[in-house]
Amino acid sequence: MPDDPRPTDDLGEQLAEWGRVVLLEMRGRISGQALKVAVGFVEEANRVLLVAAGDPDADWARNLEADPRCLVTIGERAWDAIAEPLDPADTARAVTELILRYGTPAERLGRGPAFRLRPTGVASADR
Secondary structure (H helix, E strand, O other): OOOOOOOOOHHHHHHHHOOOOEEEEEEOOOOOOEEEEEEOOEEOHHHOEEEEOOOOOOHHHHHHHHOOEEEEEEOOEEEEEEEEEOOHHHHHHHHHHHHHHHOOOOOOOOOOOEEEEEEOOOOEOOO
16 A cells, blocks of 8 residues: 555544544545545454444445455554455444444444454554
């Protein structure tokens, strides 16, 4: 991925630094540019994360559908991952866990794609 992706919003960057959300860097399906987005997550074992979009047309989710490779950053931890679409049962579990973690979500949470972000490399603190 290019070294200088388009920045995400300042609040998303700060929440990711605090470990409240994950910062995902991926390639845009149309532009081909590196993009960043901050999204809520649930962490499973071995740095595996579950994320879910609130809209079927969420650009970040559609980008992951087109190219599942991404860079995941939470606080000072960063690693490469592959986004794997969740089946309906795992999507329901992910949405439930996201609601429990973040409180009552926007009414649309879970209407879009959900993914398991599985690490492909070694975690790094200096990306």
